Amino acid sequence: MASTGTPTSSSPWGSLQIPRPIQQLFNRFPLVTYNANNLPARTQALTSSNLPTLHVFSTDEDALEGLPSFNPTCLKWQTLLRLTKTPHRILPSTNHASPTGALPFLLPPQSTSSSTKPIPASLLSAYATKHGAIPLPSSSSATKEETYLSLLTPIRNAFLYALYLDPKYSSLLDRLYIHPSSSSTLVRKTLRYQLRSAAAASILQSRSLHPDSGREQIDGEAVFAEAQEALEALAGVLNEREGWFFGNERPGEFDAAVFGYAHLILSFMDEEKGLGRVLREVGEGAIVGHWKRVKIEAGWDI
């Protein structure tokens, strides 16, 4: 549209005024307005809650009890909400439901505000600060935090490698991520393939390889060795300072993140070898000690 004309009317319809009597006549319609229709049973069962709902990977039963999610990132934020005593409940969900394409996200209850815009994970710590009963520890220097966060990447890679690419855990992968999506064998096969490719691509990318170069390019030994180094570094830090990371008074976001991995590795991976063994052994059980402390702080009886 040419915008060279008068700025008052951008569209030919804009200048068209409905005559007042007709406007008044229109306003009489509809003649009768009844109460709203009730929402479907599924909606009422799943979404009618006065609590903000954290959408995570979980099972129906676990979600009802508020048990830990089986996804490290979801568990991190779930733990953070618990640590800050931010009121919430959890609902099993899928990445499709998330505004960012990845879980978790928080949906505020409908009653409080007219808009129910979801809160993505990146804004959850601000949300917890605002709505939580216990404040988060003030964050330390950004560079320090970044260094620590970079230690999580190798652990994440090793966890992804074990769960998605190691055939030893394929039945675990099925139970956690594949079977809840669909009961159909074909759909499950497709999803498994897609998830495995995505996990491989993600590992490759973080190791500065091209994401399409194929999972054969991933050196499992190296991935595991890097994770071991990172875990040792984290355990070293914890051994120096008995309590929480960054020497904080209370556990914070980084503690929740480490707990996210530690809890899942301890729950699902055996102590004989691999990640399960390393995590239990590093720094004379420093990480396990930290995991126990976070568990108590978060009020989990598991």
Place this chain on the structure above:
Amino acid sequence: MASFLGTDGIAGPAGANTTTEPAHHKAYQGPTHMLDEHYLTPAAIASVEIHGATNTRRSLLDHVIKPLVADPAGSNSTLGEVLDRIGVATRKLSRFDIFKEDAFNVFISEAKKSETALPSDKAELDVSIRVKEKSRLVFSAGTDFGNAEGSAYTNAVIRNIFGGAETLSVNASTGTRTRSAYNATLTSPLNGNPDLRLALDVLRSSTQKPWASHEEQLTGGNLRFSWLSNRNETHTVTYSGVWRQLTSLASTASPTVRADAGDSLKSSISHSYTRDRRDNPMLPQSGYLLRAVSELAGWGPLQGDVSFAKYEVEGSGAVPVSIPGVKGNTGISIGAGFRCGALYPLPMGYSLTGPAQPSRINDRFQLGGPTDVRGFKLGGLGPHDGTDSVGGDIFAAGSVNMLLPLPRTGADSPLRLQLFANGGRLVALQNKGGVEKEGGKRPLAMGSNAVFNSVKSAVGELGNGLPSVAAGVGLVYAHPVARFELNFSLPLVLRKGEEGRKGLQVGVGINFL
């Protein structure tokens, strides 16, 4: 090359006594005036030849031609009956959709009598049918109108692949709402009968559903068996397995839509029945349409992730209105339509009493829109979560309309003035039997008694108060491809959350309520 069929050997088309070669429509209609007097002459078919069916298997043609030659009535058939039978056979051939319609030629000639035959014997006829096969490979591209959606497509059709009138059609399209759709369909007549068809199709599509803030991606296949009954009713039985992915939610998507996001596989068997007795489907002025669709998903051996029974019926009819003193068709008609449907959640597996999952948004009905209940937005009726139309399990809708010709254009033009009123109710099942656990946590699944009570009370809810109604006036233009409507309407009765439309609304589609 030609396929020769016959009982008494092969006779050439030479020596034609009677040659009928009118335009194709007449050719199928059998007798012409010239033949009237010979109608009752005893006659039988000696041989039938088909020329030009180069790529067609003989066995397919046999199915059509054999009954012609077999002469079940013995020696008593007359010329008239024989011509009728030839007409039936050629019509059947043309329904295979592998021969050019305007290239059908039927030659009938008297066969040379064998020397042993008695002189008073009936006429023995040689029939020669000339056909031209349609090209086997056709590419096309164009635009299409479906209900409330326009699209552009490219299509490739391979006809008569194995010589048995099998057709493979590969289609790719993109539209205003369908972001992309690909499908391939292989159709074959069964038992050489063009009215009995088996079709297998695979599809992949991704469709935006703005009324519920999401996009649905489908990947799956259907096996369809359809037939035309003697009373000209279409029946289709379909097995369908579709993986549905509800994804790409809008940032404003409601909790209901978010809760239903993700994967589900629907494995269902359905039957649809159509009896169309309308004079013109785009602008019916007389006649009626009946349609019923029933679907069973997930129960018993069907498996899948959703389990329900779904039933939908639709009826519409129109009667022409005559005005005293005006001869013939006035172009005025009154029509009415009614639709209703129900979704009944079922337990998975073979149980009838086990717990059943309440329906998901992609299985529930939607109601409202310019081609549906006019005067409402798409999916404007029924339960709404925020601005999302989340659908319902039970619905009923009806419409009445009057079509009037415009003053200048007259009754024969495809333009009409329309006065209409329509309305409906769309209700979702409530979990009536759900016992609330402590802390307000409700179990998702419903027991069989709960389902029954919920359906009962939802049906009762249909009659609670007036239905949501809108009325208006508009113009209708019936193009052979689609019907266009421009209506001005006002909502009369609404429920909170339902989205009526005050003012103008454009409708383009094939099926209107």
